[in-house]
Amino acid sequence: MTDPHLTSEAKSQTSPAESAKHFSRFYEEVQELKAQYPDRRSAALPALRLAQEKHGYLSPEALRECAEALGTTPAFCEAVASFYDMLHLEPIGRHMVEVCTNVSCALVGAQQVLETFEEELGIRAGETTEDGEVTLRPIECLGGCGWATVVSVDHHYRTHVKPADVPAIVQELRSGD
Amino acid sequence: MATERLIVMAGTDERDLTKLAEYEAIGGYGALQKARAMTPEAVIDEVIASELRGRGGAFFPTGRKWSFVPKPDQNPNPHYLVVNADESEPGSFKDNEIMARVPHRFIEGCLIAAHAVESKEVFVYIRGEYTGPYEILVGALKELEDRPDLRGDATIVLHRGAGAYICGEETALLESLEGKRGQPRTKPPFPAVEGLYASPTVVNNVETMATLPPIIAMGGAEYAKLGVPDSRGTRLVSISGHVERPGNYEIENGISMHELIYGLGGGIPGGRELKAVIPGGSSTVILKGDEIDVGYDFNSLLKLNTAMGSAGVVALDDRCCMVQLGIRISEFYEHESCGKCTPCREGTRWMTQILRRLESGDALQPELDLLLDVCDRINGKCLCPLGETAAVAVASYVEKFRAEFIAHVDEGGCPFGDASPLHDVLAPVAIHLATAVPA
Numbered sequence: 001m002t003d004p005h006l007t008s009e010a011k012s013q014t015s016p017a018e019s020a021k022h023f024s025r026f027y028e029e030v031q032e033l034k035a036q037y038p039d040r041r042s043a044a045l046p047a048l049r050l051a052q053e054k055h056g057y058l059s060p061e062a063l064r065e066c067a068e069a070l071g072t073t074p075a076f077c078e079a080v081a082s083f084y085d086m087l088h089l090e091p092i093g094r095h096m097v098e099v100c101t102n103v104s105c106a107l108v109g110a111q112q113v114l115e116t117f118e119e120e121l122g123i124r125a126g127e128t129t130e131d132g133e134v135t136l137r138p139i140e141c142l143g144g145c146g147w148a149t150v151v152s153v154d155h156h157y158r159t160h161v162k163p164a165d166v167p168a169i170v171q172e173l174r175s176g177d
Numbered sequence: 178m179a180t181e182r183l184i185v186m187a188g189t190d191e192r193d194l195t196k197l198a199e200y201e202a203i204g205g206y207g208a209l210q211k212a213r214a215m216t217p218e219a220v221i222d223e224v225i226a227s228e229l230r231g232r233g234g235a236f237f238p239t240g241r242k243w244s245f246v247p248k249p250d251q252n253p254n255p256h257y258l259v260v261n262a263d264e265s266e267p268g269s270f271k272d273n274e275i276m277a278r279v280p281h282r283f284i285e286g287c288l289i290a291a292h293a294v295e296s297k298e299v300f301v302y303i304r305g306e307y308t309g310p311y312e313i314l315v316g317a318l319k320e321l322e323d324r325p326d327l328r329g330d331a332t333i334v335l336h337r338g339a340g341a342y343i344c345g346e347e348t349a350l351l352e353s354l355e356g357k358r359g360q361p362r363t364k365p366p367f368p369a370v371e372g373l374y375a376s377p378t379v380v381n382n383v384e385t386m387a388t389l390p391p392i393i394a395m396g397g398a399e400y401a402k403l404g405v406p407d408s409r410g411t412r413l414v415s416i417s418g419h420v421e422r423p424g425n426y427e428i429e430n431g432i433s434m435h436e437l438i439y440g441l442g443g444g445i446p447g448g449r450e451l452k453a454v455i456p457g458g459s460s461t462v463i464l465k466g467d468e469i470d471v472g473y474d475f476n477s478l479l480k481l482n483t484a485m486g487s488a489g490v491v492a493l494d495d496r497c498c499m500v501q502l503g504i505r506i507s508e509f510y511e512h513e514s515c516g517k518c519t520p521c522r523e524g525t526r527w528m529t530q531i532l533r534r535l536e537s538g539d540a541l542q543p544e545l546d547l548l549l550d551v552c553d554r555i556n557g558k559c560l561c562p563l564g565e566t567a568a569v570a571v572a573s574y575v576e577k578f579r580a581e582f583i584a585h586v587d588e589g590g591c592p593f594g595d596a597s598p599l600h601d602v603l604a605p606v607a608i609h610l611a612t613a614v615p616a
Contacts, residue, residue, distance in 0.1 A: 036334050042336070045339050079358065080356065084339035084359075103418070106505060107599065109598070111602045111603065114603060138608070140265075141265060141509070142306055143306070145491070146416060146423035156308055157308075
């Protein structure tokens with residue numbers, strides 16, 4: 001879902017003109033989101049999601065753009081974003097690996113799956129690889145308890161994941177897309 | 178031998194019902210046409226006759242909920258239908274499968290409900306993590322774009338959440354849908370009177386919506402012949418944990434839990450003993466392995482002081498430590514507490530800390546009473562049920578497995594240790610996302 005070509009790093013290399021073009025496209029997209037609702041403020045979550053997709057995370061610049069497009073303040077955007085688990089106010093990896101460790105997944109070995117990811121990626125859960133590629137974290141119930149262990153890779157579910165499946169998933173992320 | 182009874186999922190065994198043509202081939206959207214030929218009051222009466230109760234977990238009679246909405250001449254504000262697709266209850270994954278496999282039946286149900294409550298605007302609040310079901314619903318709605326005969330004059334907006342269990346609570350959901358932090362509101366006013374944008378709003382669950390087309394098609398009275406008193410019709414039950422065949426099963430309400438676990442679920446793997454069952458999602462009072470000769474319905478479970486909740490049945494085998502279960506459940510609620518009410522915000526944290534001391538063998542006997550005391554100080558003292566359900570669930574582990582909790586004190590540690598699958602599971606609340614991406 002996150003556009004891999006628009007990480008914060010990649011963005012800093014764009015020229016002011018390109019940057020302005022990106023913002024004007026984002027602004028238009030947010031206006032379309034606002035039009036879906038009787039009250040424009042309802043567009044806050046979808047707009048924040050969109051801003052995060054464009055910037056890689058909700059950087060101060062992303063929050064400023066979001067506020068301008070929504071017609072509110074960056075502080076309001078940050079206050080909303082800080083409530084939600086999927087909105088990130090700090091940089092994250094280009095790829096996100098989230099292992100459900102709630103009860104149903106834990107009962108069939110989610111912790112072992114998480115630890116195998118730690119070994120394969122060389123990081124602890126909650127960290128991002130040094131090259132900024134992959135963030136690994138445990139996550140609360142993903143709503144796939146009957147297909148445990150559920151791992152969300154870039155927000156798409158992998159089901160019935162066993163520790164033995166982990167190296168291939170990591171390889172897939174490493175080989176790029 | 179227990180069998181499924183497909184009403185909501187009817188047709189999925191033979192066809193790909195994500196396609197409009199396939200769904201129409203089995204009579205899909207026929208119930209919508211039938212409902213639109215009826216007055217809104219007549220549709221509400223039909224749903225009242227079906228005795229349908231909300232499938233989200235609170236079990237409120239759906240037709241009655243609709244009847245509380247003021248008529249347009251009593252309240253000129255627009256009426257909204259909001260569908261709660263924020264399924265996040267540990268153990269429940271039924272709405273996920275309903276949206277993914279019968280999206281058109283779900284949408285048809287939304288349009289029937291919109292007609293009944295005289296709403297032109299429907300918002301489906303779908304949890305942010307559900308990319309798969311979201312994309313399927315987008316596809317299904319796209320198919321309807323060319324079909325004004327089906328769509329009518331109602332609009333359906335898919336609104337994606339951003340990761341917050343509390344937004345499954347209806348007033349928190351409405352706050353979130355208004356673009357704010359998802360913190361519950363005080364009730365009253367109830368959403369039927371002042372909901373979204375302070376206008377009359379009906380909030381219903383996904384499965385409730387998907388049950389409406391069959392109810393209208395067969396008639397409320399016919400639907401009410403299924404199931405048992407106070408629990409009519411069918412229910413999608415999510416079975417997970419230590420069973421041979423985990424998955425969603427649509428059953429007639431009232432079949433025995435024993436059949437759910439040993440029949441449909443295929444029993445406990447490895448020839449192990451069933452130790453305990455969470456009967457209706459993590460918020461419900463736990464049952465011991467020998468308490469499952471009970472009907473899976475509202476009244477039967479109420480006699481055991483528990484509930485069907487969101488119909489998430491989690492089986493735990495005899496290796497599982499109940500203190501470890503308590504830790505993991507408590508950590509979940511601690512993480513998901515919105516922080517508005519102090520008893521919940523602080524209490525869930527204390528619960529986790531005491532349970533951790535029990536597990537590590539550092540706790541003294543009085544701390545078990547302290548744990549129950551903390552639970553008691555959360556109960557009934559918060560705006561929404563989140564903290565209360567954490568407290569009630571964990572207190573039920575202590576009540577039903579007290580000897581095991583005492584053994585943790587007496588033996589100075591956990592008798593199960595790492596033989597229990599819940600040993601040392603890393604929960605999100607235990608870490609903070611490391612922020613470092615090297616410059």
